[in-house]
Every structure is written in structure tokens, then in C-alpha cells.
Amino acid sequence: xxxxxxxxxxxxxxxxxxxxxxxxxxxxxxxxxxxxxxxxxxxxxxxxxxxxxxxxxxxxxxxxxxxxxxxxxxxxxxxxxxxxxxxxxxxxxxxxxxxxxxxxxxxxxxxxxxxxxxxxxxxxxxxxxxxxxxxxxxxxxxxxxxxxxxxxxxxxxxxxxxxxxxxxxxxxxxxxxxxxxxxxxxxxxxxxxxxxxxxxxxxxxxxxxxxxxxxxxxxxxxxxxxxxxxxxxxxxxxxxxxxxxxxxxxxxxxxxxxxxxxxxxxxxxxxxxxxxxxxxxxxxxxxxxxxxxxxxxxxxxxxxxxxxxxxxxxxxxxxxxxxxxxxxxxxxxxxxxxxxxxxxxxxxxxxxxxxxxxxxxxxxxxxxxxxxxxxxxxxxxxxxxxxxxxxxxxxxxxxxxxxxxxxxxxxxxxxxxxxxxxxxxxxxxxxxxxxxxxxxxxxxxxxxxxxxxxxxxxxxxxxxxxxxxxxxxxxxxxxxxxxxxxxxxxxxxxxxxxxxxxxxxxxxxxxxxxxxxxxxxxxxxxxxxxxxxxxxxxxxxxxxxxxxxxxxxxxxxxxxxxxxxxxxxxxxxxxxxxxxxxxxxxxxxxxxxxxxxxxxxxxxxxxxxxxxxxxxxxxxxxxxxxxxxxxxx
Amino acid sequence: xxxxxxxxxxxxxxxxxxxxxxxxxxxxxxxxxxxxxxxxxxxxxxxxxxxxxxxxxxxxxxxxxxxxxxxxxxxxxxxxxxxxxxxxxxxxxxxxxxxxxxxxxxxxxxxxxxx
Amino acid sequence: xxxxxxxxxxxxxxxxxxxxxxxxxxxxxxxxxxxxxxxxxxxxxxxxxxxxxxxxxxxxxxxxxxxxxxxxxxxxxxxxxxxxxxxxxxxxxxxxxxxxxxxxxxxxxxxxxxxxxxxxxxxxxxxxxxxxxxxxxxxxxxxxxxxxxxxxxxxxxxxxxxxxxxxxxxxxxxxxxxxxxxxxxxxxxxxxxxxxxxxxxxxxx
Numbered sequence: 023x024x025x026x027x028x029x030x031x032x033x034x035x036x037x038x039x040x041x042x043x044x045x046x047x048x049x050x051x052x053x054x055x056x057x058x059x060x061x062x063x064x065x066x067x068x069x070x071x072x073x074x075x076x077x078x079x080x081x082x083x084x085x086x087x088x089x090x091x092x093x094x095x096x097x098x099x100x101x102x103x104x105x106x107x108x109x110x111x112x113x114x115x116x117x118x119x120x121x122x123x124x125x126x127x128x129x130x131x132x133x134x135x136x137x138x139x140x141x142x143x144x145x146x147x148x149x150x151x152x153x154x155x156x157x158x159x160x161x162x163x164x165x166x167x168x169x170x171x172x173x174x175x176x177x178x179x180x181x182x183x184x185x186x187x188x189x190x191x192x193x194x195x196x197x198x199x200x201x202x203x204x205x206x207x208x209x210x211x212x213x214x215x216x217x218x219x220x221x222x223x224x225x226x227x228x229x230x231x232x233x234x235x236x237x238x239x240x241x242x243x244x245x246x247x248x249x250x251x252x253x254x255x256x257x258x259x260x261x262x263x264x265x266x267x268x269x270x271x272x273x274x275x276x277x278x279x280x281x282x283x284x285x286x287x288x289x290x291x292x293x294x295x296x297x298x299x300x301x302x303x304x305x306x307x308x309x310x311x312x313x314x315x316x317x318x319x320x321x322x323x324x325x326x327x328x329x330x331x332x333x334x335x336x337x338x339x340x341x342x343x344x345x346x347x348x349x350x351x352x353x354x355x356x357x358x359x360x361x362x363x364x365x366x367x368x369x370x371x372x373x374x375x376x377x378x379x380x381x382x383x384x385x386x387x388x389x390x391x392x393x394x395x396x397x398x399x400x401x402x403x404x405x406x407x408x409x410x411x412x413x414x415x416x417x418x419x420x421x422x423x424x425x426x427x428x429x430x431x432x433x434x435x436x437x438x439x440x441x442x443x444x445x446x447x448x449x450x451x452x453x454x455x456x457x458x459x460x461x462x463x464x465x466x467x468x469x470x471x472x473x474x475x476x477x478x479x480x481x482x483x484x485x486x487x488x489x490x491x492x493x494x495x496x497x498x499x500x501x502x503x504x505x506x507x508x509x510x511x512x513x514x515x516x517x518x519x520x521x522x523x524x525x526x527x528x529x530x531x532x533x534x535x536x537x538x539x540x541x542x543x544x545x546x547x548x549x550x551x552x553x554x555x556x557x558x559x560x561x562x563x564x565x566x567x568x569x570x571x572x573x574x575x576x577x578x579x580x581x582x583x584x585x586x587x588x589x590x591x592x593x594x595x596x597x598x599x600x601x602x603x604x605x606x607x608x609x610x611x612x613x614x615x616x617x618x619x620x621x622x623x624x625x626x627x628x629x630x631x632x633x634x635x636x637x638x639x640x641x642x643x644x645x646x647x648x649x650x651x652x653x654x655x
Numbered sequence: 656x657x658x659x660x661x662x663x664x665x666x667x668x669x670x671x672x673x674x675x676x677x678x679x680x681x682x683x684x685x686x687x688x689x690x691x692x693x694x695x696x697x698x699x700x701x702x703x704x705x706x707x708x709x710x711x712x713x714x715x716x717x718x719x720x721x722x723x724x725x726x727x728x729x730x731x732x733x734x735x736x737x738x739x740x741x742x743x744x745x746x747x748x749x750x751x752x753x754x755x756x757x758x759x760x761x762x763x764x765x766x767x768x769x770x
Numbered sequence: 771x772x773x774x775x776x777x778x779x780x781x782x783x784x785x786x787x788x789x790x791x792x793x794x795x796x797x798x799x800x801x802x803x804x805x806x807x808x809x810x811x812x813x814x815x816x817x818x819x820x821x822x823x824x825x826x827x828x829x830x831x832x833x834x835x836x837x838x839x840x841x842x843x844x845x846x847x848x849x850x851x852x853x854x855x856x857x858x859x860x861x862x863x864x865x866x867x868x869x870x871x872x873x874x875x876x877x878x879x880x881x882x883x884x885x886x887x888x889x890x891x892x893x894x895x896x897x898x899x900x901x902x903x904x905x906x907x908x909x910x911x912x913x914x915x916x917x918x919x920x921x922x923x924x925x926x927x928x929x930x931x932x933x934x935x936x937x938x939x940x941x942x943x944x945x946x947x948x949x950x951x952x953x954x955x956x957x958x959x960x961x962x963x964x965x966x967x968x969x970x971x972x973x974x975x
Contacts, residue, residue: 026743026750029678029689032706207843251831354966411843418834445865447839449858507854508839565846569800573784576798581786627785630797631778634787638777 045178045207045412046168047215047404048161050195052110052264053237053371055079055160056398057168057179058405065219065402068171075398077167079237081106081159083147090163102295104147108266109160111238112153113198114190116481117142141194154194158201165202177557178205180408182400184239185211186259186424188470189482189512196509205558207411209509212236213243214254214421215403216369219394221247221417228364229255231353233382233390234400235345236370238264242349244356244363253420256356256443258348263341265305265372271337272301272329276318280325293320304329309374335377342381349385355443366390371397421446423506430467430476439504442472449505453519456500460492466502468514487516556609563612567604570616571597574623577630584629596622664727665691665735667720670742671751675723682707688724690715691740693731701734703753782848793837793856801842801849804856809863809876819877819940821867830864870933871959874940874952883945898950902957909965918969925965929958 046059046068054076058067067075074092082094082105089097097105112120112131120131120142132143132150144151168176181204183195192209199206210218213232220230227247234241241259245252276297300316304327307314313330353360366382368390373379383389394402410417422443428436429452440450454464464487471479490498499519506512574597582590600615667675679686690708693701708726716727727735738755778787783800791805810817813829835841837860839853866872905925912918932955939948 026752027703027705028750029675030704030706032690032709208840249831251834411840416835418831418838419840420834420838445861447854447858448861449855505854505858508857562846565844569783569846573781573798573800577784577786580797623785627780630786631780634778638787638789 043174043177044172045180045408046172046176047180047182047401047406047408048164048204049182049212049215049401049404050110050157050160050164050198051079051236051400052108052239052266053079054397055164056401057164058398058401059168059172060402060405060409063406063409065405067398067401068168070167075401077160077164079107079110079160081109081156083149083151088159090159098295098299106144106146106151106156108238109144109153109156111262111266112142112144113157114188114192114194115142115153116140141190154198154201157195157198161198161202161204165204175557177203178207178408178412180208180210180215180404180411181206182212182215182404183209183510184234184236184259184261185213185241185243185257186239186261187211187510188261188425188480189510190480191261192510196511206509207408209511210404210407210419211241211243211254211257211421211424211510212400213241213257213367213369214245214252214419215401215407216367216399217243217245217247217252218403218406218417218419219399220365220367220391221252229358229362230365230367231349231360231363231386232367232369233345233349233373234259234369235372235378236264237372238262238266240264240345240348242345242352244352244358250417251420252417254422254443254445255358256352257422257424258352258355258442259424260344260348263344265370265375267341268305268338268372268375269298269301271341272304272334273297275329275333275337276301276316276325276327279327280318293318296320300327305334305375308334309376331376338375338377342378345378346381346385349382360386363388367399368392368396369399421508421510423448423510425470425480426472427482427504427506427512428469428471428476428479430469434476436469436471436474436476436479440506444506446506446510447508449503451501451503454487454500454502455496456490456493456498457495459495461495461498462490462492463488464490464500466514468504468512482512483514485514490518560607560609560612563609563616564604567600567612567616570619571600571604574619577623577626581626581630581633584633585626589626593623593626663718664716664732665718665725665738665740667718667723667725668739668741669720670744671740672720672723674742674749674751675725679707687711688726690726690728691731691735692728693734705751801837801845801852801856803852804859807859808880809866812859812863813867815867817877817880819870819874819937821873823868826864826867830860833860870936871952871955874936874948874955877940878945878949878952881945883949898954898957901954902961905961906964909961909968912968915969918965922962922965922969925958925961929955929962932958 044059046057047065048057049055056067056075056077058065060066069075077091078095080091080094080098082089082097082101084097084101084104094105095107098107117131130145132145141152141154144153144156165176165179179199181195181199183192187195195209196206213234216232216234217230227249230245230247232241232243232245234243239259239261240263241257243257244255246255247253273294274297277294280297296318300318304314304316308329308331311331313328315326315328318325318327363386366386366388368379368382373382373390373396379390406417407419409415422445423440424442426438426442427440427450428438431437439452440448454466456464465484466487467476467484468482469476469479470482473479487500487502490500500516501519502514502516504512504514574593578585578590578593585593596615596619600612600619603611603615606612675689679688686707686709688708690704690706690711692704692706694704708724711726712729714729716729716732718725718727725740734757735753735755736757738753738757741752741754743749743752777790779790779802780786781788781795781798781800781802784795784798786795786797788795788802791807791811792802793804794801808817813826813833815821815826815829834857837853837856839850839857842849842853866876905921908921908924909918912921932951936948936951936955939945939951
């Protein structure tokens, strides 16, 4: 924390703040991932020695080990069956979810063993992997890259997720970070991060629309920027729509052209993978060129395929039209007309497709802002938020729930508890009652989505409320509170109002990993897990110790007259002892010192309480002081 | 005062000189001195670099304090006019500090500055 | 239990006295667990129907800046949880006070007066039913964007008049009249949504 300089080897003077544990921003994308860091509101993307910021979100499970990024992507040509791409599309997904995309995914998915939900597993190179583990490999590589660039360990990150990611996918992302040895400071929605990158750079005010079409996901958000507050008014998207789908349509077009190959062949074969690679290349080339020709060569049977931009646009038109429909819906949800939008931000590699740019610009009647690279803008925003969270900032992010939260009622209907676009954090309580005499338990099924029928929404969790005191039917009043935090994650608690029995509800996530599974994975990656955990616990102990010192110092300042000289010295002694332990790295002795401090100030605290209560009885003082402090500013 | 010549770009305190000497001895290889530079980085725009001087430029300004030589990068000279290089040894940490009259603002951490 | 126990609680951090309902300890500034309180108090306002929306929003942002969990990212999990709960209350209060219908409902509920906007309530107000039917017909007959705009303009004038009448009813403490006006305002707003949707369809066509 000081400005003291050291002498370094030539060329090795670290960047300012390097000695500190700088938190980074990570854009964990479907196709590419990247990491950035920020200092004093200036974000910088981490690049490799060749200046490349993007790390392909590709993991190859080779005989020589696991490789990630460009190196893994090259393996697609030789050992495609060992390579996992687009794993983000499977985060927090059940087998039935991926049926829609199964056959479009270039690897096999496995039906969960218990047959009752759970996240899908991949079969790759003889291994069975959860999407969380694969994502953790990408995050490990990203973390290593950031550490190499910054010259110190990186243990905390802001990670971005698609705005419409549901609870399961958000939890899966946090789990992946944990496996990779990263503490997630905050999950930030990708369009919100993009707005942050633009807003802070330009101190912009007004209404902004962010259209984010990535490799596998589509998001659109409308935000209002005002006095440093980033207020999301509405958000929407499609979890399974992105540039990958453009590639798939082009690949299918190519495969139809290849004689003797049916166009609807499942894309699990090598042929399909080659077609996808060519399709992707073709799509990217047609950004600048009007037409081109590509070769697909599988098993010594090469075929040539011509494609021009008009054909490409005809192929992807239905998907682009769908994104525009969603965009109009979100504008309506926000109660905003396109003309009121002061700035249009395009995010994601797929917005490089000329047709996408053109059509979006038409909807808004304006050209998009393009000062910031659309593939880097999300990571930059995440880095700015990481800096804001760890170093303080006047900017504030107010986000919303992307999907409505509901519960199953009689007949498989969904009753909305919290509508979409509710500002988070949010809490809603709902009362339930029993329908049988003496009923002691009831099942509650929580779903996320906009449809009327439970079966058409995403199942989030089922849990049983047990231990209801025996009462007549309809007499029990069970209040269930659904709380969504700033990360968009749900927790549920319940209490019975007539008896006051309170219960923490064990929520079994429908598509998550169980605690046991996560613990097992953590053990399996022991090389850093132990060190990371120790560092984190030490940090928490320090936070607690510093808070204790601050609290006692403040109390002495206000109520020090309640103590005699010897008492004051005794307290000063335990505080000083605590201060000394904080200078070291021993968590145990910090915790002990905090305990000693607690015990040593107990008598002081009760005298302070007595004084406070006496003052309150006189009808003034504490109340007024507290009021003036909390009511001001 | 430990100032040797009035025209030097910057000055070095006894404490700083002693520390530089100790660091050079501790490095275990022949070293001609240390080199001070400035680069654009950090929260307030500029930050100092302080490195062992294995290579020096003929345009470097040379500041001597007893047996110790400090080279100042030509790009840094305009920013460092009148700066005093000191060494601070506190309970928790020790290190060099540049007392630079040209600094208009400094970031909270003290690692970078603005002129 | 006496009155003073209710008025003063113990700060979890410095163990000193804190006025119940205060968000921060007056001694050590630690964030305190939130207590249920009415939306007006949450935003530091006196209960009343007439609210300056710019002032309301300023208060909301100011409270967010103090209480949002992002402000406590470097603090203990306990403090982050308290911040999260405070902010959830704040979001609720702001949502309630920013729209005239919900604000009026909150005032009526605080006074123990039913509003009649619940789903199971039937509408007994003949005049209102006729007005609602006429508005729907007018909208159904509007076949161009400009025709819809005219219907919307007429409806907006009615909404403004209704809000002004509601303000007068509250000023006169005529809760029965206020309850009737709340119902009317609910209808007018439902209609506004329908009109917007219809206009959107005409645009798309």
C-alpha cells in the first residue's frame, strides 16, 4: 500500500500496484475468452507475446495433457474427438435442454446417471467431464495469462455471464471459477459490462441499448446512465442463439452441396467438424469480401464450395430477425422507443457480420458506437467493475433479473413470484398453507421463465418444507422468502408464522453440481486449491481483524469516558496485540486475537448499552444521533 | 546537506546512497550504479522505474553521491528536475521515495504521479 | 421487554447501542441488519401522495450508493448479506412509490382501507365499466398509427386528471374516493399498455 520503490533488475520494474493482489475482469465467452485489468478507470486487455487478446474457449484433452486456447483449436484438425468447443452452451444445462442442440454439438453428451435431471456430462477422449470442469480449464489458462502479465498471483475476478443466464448457469460459472482457484467478486451481465466500459470512458448520460451477439448467446439490454449510476431498465435474449448457429447453417449448406451426404447429418462426425471449420472461415471472410470459395477435405474426398454474401445473408436471415424481435420486446419492456436511445453499443464477434450491423442500425435509426473493439468491450467493463469493487468507486451498477421467477401451483401452472426485470438484489415473500389436517411437509418447485406452464419453464430447484407443526388444514401460514442477490443467484428461506418455527431450506438445484461433486472436483485439483483456500481464509480473518480494531477505536472515541485509566489500558493492550497479528500471515493468531479483543471489551460494551438505553428512555440522544447519521447523505 | 553540485538533475540523500550501495553489493555482480526512469503507467499517468544500471545511455544524466552513481534516463530528466531521492525504513516496509517538486498529483498508493 | 429494548439494539460489530431502524451504527459505522419499515420511511420521506419524482429518484440513488452490496465487496460476508437485504427493501420501496397507483395503494393499506384492485374483487362502478368499454372500442377502431396516437393522447389526459383528483382526495382524507380513483387509474394504465402494444403491431405491419 505504499509508494516505496525498490531497485529492480533492468527492464523488470513492475507496473504500479503490482505487488498488490489485483482483481481482474474475465469475459468467459462461448468462442473466445479474454482477461483485462483496470487502474484508475483505465482498462487494459491482457495480450500474449504476439499481441492477441482472445483465447479461444477450446480445451483439448490430449495424451500429453490438457491444452487450452489456440493450441487446442489446432487439434480440431487432427484429433477432433479430443477437443471441446462451445462448452458455455452446456453450463447449468440438463440433458433434455441440450436435446435441442444435441447433434449440433460436435461432441457426445451423456445422459445423467440418476435419470433425474442434473447437469449434462461430455464424453471426450475416454473421459466423462462436466461442463464446469471444462470451463475451469479455460479459466485456469486465463488466470495464468493474467498472472504472467501482472507478475503476481491473481485470485479474484469479476466474471461476465450472458444477461439471460439462469440461476443454474450462473452457479455453474461460479463453481468453475472456484475450481480454477478464483474467487468470483461478482458476476456481471455481459451487456451491462459493455455499457460500463463505454460509460466510464465517455462519462455518457442518457439511454443506451446494448446488442450483444456472441458465439453462442444473444443478449440485449436497455440501460440508463445517470450521475454515475448504470441502471438496467430491461434485458432479454436467447441462451441458445449465436454466431455458432450461423456457422452451423453455413456448414449444413456446404454438406448439402457435398454429393451423397445428407444435409441433416448429425454434426458429430469429423466431416461435420471440418464443414464447421470451413463455414466459420467463410463467414469471417465474407465480412470484407463479397464472395469466396472453400474446400472441405475429409477422407481424401475434397469438395469445393462457393458462397457469396447474399447467400450467407439469406441463410442467417431468420436468426437475425429473431434477435431483432427480441430487441423490440426489450425496448417495450423498458418503456422506451428506439428514437429515445442516445447510444447503441454492439458487442460480440458476431456483430462484425455486416448484415447484423445493418439490420440493428435500421431498428434504432442510428449507427452504433464503435470506439471500443466489440470483442474486448465486455472484458474491459468487467475489469472496471473489478477495480471498483476492490478499490472503491462512485459508479454504481443496478441490474435486473433476466427471467421471471415462479413456483408450481396446482395443475402444473406457474405462479409468478418475481417478474423479469425486477431490480436486484430483490426479495419476495409468498405465503403457503397446508391442505390436509396435520400435514407436516410440502414440496415447493421453483422455476424460471415466462411461460404459463411449469413444464415449459426452466426448473431451478425443488425442495421440501419439513417440520410444519401439526395443525388443521389451512391453519399453518408458511412464509417462503425468495431472495435474488446482486449476482442474480437465488436463495430460499422459510418460516412458519403462527409458531415462529424458522427453517433454512435445502435447495437441490435441478441442473447444478451437488456440494459433494464440487468438493470432489476441488480435491482433484489440489495443486492450487489448498493454497487458494488458505489465502482466502487469511484475507477474511484480516478483514475481520481490521473491522474489530476500527469498531473498538470508534467506541473508545465516543464512550471512552465510561472506562478508568487501567481499563482503557487493558483494552488498548488487546487491540495492540491484534494489530501485531495483522502484520503477520498467521490466520490462527489473528482469529485468537479477535476473540481476546471481543472478550476484553465485553464489560465496556455492556456499559455502553446501559448508557444508550438510559438515553433512549429519556427520549433522545442515541435515537437522534443514529437518525442524523443514517438519514444524512 | 548532502548535495554535491547545484546543477545536478536530482539529489540523493545519505540514507538512499547507503541503501543503493548495500543493494549493489548484495547483487553479487559488478554494477555501475542504478538508473532512474519515468514511464507512462499507473493511476496518475507517470510512474518511476528504478533499476540496476547494466546499460547506460550517453545521454543519461549522471548524479554522484560519494561512491554511488545514479543515472537518469534522458526522457525522465525534465520530470525529475530538483527531485530528491530518499530512503525510508518503516516498521513494516522500506524502500525509496522520490520527493519531486514537479508532481502536481499523486495516486493514493504513491506509486505513480502527474506533472 | 420494555420500550427501551425495542428502541435500542446492540451493534453486532462494536456491541454498542444502535437506534432500531438505523442502517449504520452511530459509533463504529458498521452496517446493521435491516428492519421492516414502510416504503416512505425507507426513502426518508413523510407519507403522502404528492411526490416529486426527481427528488424520489435522487434519494433512491443516494441510498443505493450507501447500501448496495458492491460497496461492501471488501467486507465480511455478514455485511454483504445485510447490504443485500437493505437494497432489496430499497428496491421494493422505490418500485412502490414511483408509480401513482402503487403509492396510493400503499397509503390506503397503511390507513387500513381496502383498494379493490385485487384479482378477486369485482367492479361495482358502472360508470367506470362503461368508460373502459368505450376506450377499448375506440382503440379497436383505430387502424393507423396516428389514430392510435389520438386515442392514447385522450387517455393520457384522463390519466393526468385522475392523478390530480387522487391527490385532492388524499389531501381531503377522503379514502373512499381515493380507492375509487385508484381503481380507475388501474384501468387507464392497463389500457395504455394495450394501446402501446397495438401501436407496436401497426408499426411492424
